[in-house]
Structures are given as structure tokens and as C-alpha cells.
Amino acid sequence: MANQHDTTTTGDAAADSQWPLWEVFLQPPKGEPHQHAGSVHATTAEQALQNARDVYSRRGEAVSIWVVPSVAITASTPEDMGPFFDPGNDKPYRHPQFYKVPRGVRVF
Amino acid sequence: MTAPLFVHLLRLADDRLVLGHRTSEWCGHGPILEEDIALANIALDQIGEASLFLKLAGALEGQERDEDALAYFREAIDYRNALLVELPNGDFGFTIVRQFFFSVFSLLQMRALKSSTNQDLAGIAAKAEKEATYHVRHCAQWVVTLGDGTAESHARAQAAVDELWRYTGELFLADDIDREVAAAGVGVDPSTLQSEWSAQVGRVLREATLTTPDVKFMQRGGRAGKHTEHLGHMLSEMQILARSHPGATW
Numbered sequence: 587m588a589n590q591h592d593t594t595t596t597g598d599a600a601a602d603s604q605w606p607l608w609e610v611f612l613q614p615p616k617g618e619p620h621q622h623a624g625s626v627h628a629t630t631a632e633q634a635l636q637n638a639r640d641v642y643s644r645r646g647e648a649v650s651i652w653v654v655p656s657v658a659i660t661a662s663t664p665e666d667m668g669p670f671f672d673p674g675n676d677k678p679y680r681h682p683q684f685y686k687v688p689r690g691v692r693v694f
Numbered sequence: 695m696t697a698p699l700f701v702h703l704l705r706l707a708d709d710r711l712v713l714g715h716r717t718s719e720w721c722g723h724g725p726i727l728e729e730d731i732a733l734a735n736i737a738l739d740q741i742g743e744a745s746l747f748l749k750l751a752g753a754l755e756g757q758e759r760d761e762d763a764l765a766y767f768r769e770a771i772d773y774r775n776a777l778l779v780e781l782p783n784g785d786f787g788f789t790i791v792r793q794f795f796f797s798v799f800s801l802l803q804m805r806a807l808k809s810s811t812n813q814d815l816a817g818i819a820a821k822a823e824k825e826a827t828y829h830v831r832h833c834a835q836w837v838v839t840l841g842d843g844t845a846e847s848h849a850r851a852q853a854a855v856d857e858l859w860r861y862t863g864e865l866f867l868a869d870d871i872d873r874e875v876a877a878a879g880v881g882v883d884p885s886t887l888q889s890e891w892s893a894q895v896g897r898v899l900r901e902a903t904l905t906t907p908d909v910k911f912m913q914r915g916g917r918a919g920k921h922t923e924h925l926g927h928m929l930s931e932m933q934i935l936a937r938s939h940p941g942a943t944w
Contacts, residue, residue: 629839630839636732636831639828640728641731
């Protein structure tokens, strides 16, 4: 198992006597990007991959699986809501619809 | 050819039906939710394979016995599985080591059976090979995790290997039936799989820091219908619903 991830330092997971948690991302068969499917417990990356397969992709849901240690994910918090996301609302030029398409291009 | 192939199919089916039922006994008792689901998946794969083999056997026999009749209305003495698969589950280590031993065998067997001149048989083998490939991967990972784990998990895994080893020889015993179907290009002579099985199993046991037992005496009897007392008890539980309500559907 070459790509074993070292999970011995995941203090939170060890504290509640559960195995470390991994987030599971599946790529649907049609080639869309990987999407978050849920999470599994596992002690190694290989085990996480197998558990993800057994729990989330038994009915042909995926052609590829990613597993990521949950502790490796840094998430925004509810307090970030305002400063992170609100300022975009008054900047319509960030949307492509803001721009007029030149007549020469419009024929396409 | 019909009679030997029928028995050959029963052996293929019964190994998987009995082990599938044993593995299904873990449902709701797995060490964690994810492994509970994994074991149930493996159980269902094997019961599904058994169902296909039995259906084929029933059609070949021509006595109007379908897969349910063959699964639920045969006595232990008519079952042709190896003794290995009928032993009670024991602890998780025992279950995993047994499943690993069988799945490596099954993978090699299905790979060989894919080139059967019987198209139905070759088709089932192609499907079962993919499933067995995953079973081997899952169980090998666990054998290494347990063997190369804590002192207790190592001791339990080694105890399972030591206890189960004497039941592995029967998997590779070939009789006239096996030789006849193999010679006809329809079936597989199990004795041809032994050296590859030993090599693959040996590699994983070494990685798991487990010792391969030096045991010469091997148990046998299941292929001829001589079973341990455990099979009858298991079948009584497995068959009671179908026998209490013949023809019931749900």
C-alpha cells in the first residue's frame, strides 16, 4: 500500500475512540468533476478507498473515487458568510452577462 | 458428460452458497458500519454466484429443479462444498483469514473457468472473477492489518491461519469428476491451481508477519458429501423459511 496516509496525528478522531474520518468524492460515469458523496471511517487510505467503494459506489455511481482525510480540509465558517460571499453581489461586472456581445460576434 | 458436470457445478455453487451464508451471519455484527456493509456485499456477491451456478446445474439436470429447489431442498449429505467454508465464523480474524483463503482460490478458479467451452459457465466466471478480485483485495488488506497490527490482533490472526490451514488442502483435491470435466474443456481441475494459490497466499502472510503452518495432514470429505456437524445446523437455519412456506414469494 504505497499511498498510505499517516493518520496517527489526527488527534480529534483518536479522542472519541473512532477511526479517523475520511471525506469521499465520486466522479460520476459521464465525466463530470468529482463530487462530495459523504464520509467513511478507516485507518489507512487503502481501507478508506475500499470502504468508500462499499458504502457509496456499489450501483455504478462512480468511475473514480477520491478519499481525503477530513482533518486535511479547511472549511469556511458561518461567520465568514458576510465578508466572504456578500461583496460579490454588488459587482455585476463579475458575471459574463454584464458585457454586451459585439454585433460581429453575435452571428455565431 | 451431464452427470459429472452437474456435480462439478454443485461444487462451484455450494462453496459460494455456504460461505456466502456464513458471511451474511455478520450482518449487523460487523466491527464498524463500513465493514459490516463490506461483509454483506461479499456475502451477496457469493450467494449471487451460487444462484447462477445452481440455475445452470438445474437446467442441465432436467429434473425441473431450479436454483431455489437446489439451495433449500437438499440435505447436508447432498451438499458438495469444501469443509473450509462451512466452519462457524469464529472471531473477525477467523472470518477474514478464511475468506481470504477462499477468495484467492476462487479468483484463480474463475480465471481458469473463463475459457470454458460452455458459454454460460464462461460468462458466470467472468462476472465472478471481478467480484473475487475485489474480495481478495479487501481481505488481503485486512490480513495485513490484523497480522501486522497489535499483539492481540496478530495472535488471533495467527491462530486463525493455524486452525484453517488443514482445511485448505481439500480445495485442490481433484477426483475423476474434476478430471473428466477439465479434459472436456468445460471445467477446471483444482489441483492445477495449488502452486499459484500457495504463492499468492504466502506473499500476503509474509507481509502480515504471519507464519505459514507446516501442516501435512489435510481434512477432506465435503466434496463427497461427508460434512462436519456444523453444516446441518447452518442449513436448518438457512432452509427453514423456504421449507415452512414452500413456493412463497416476496
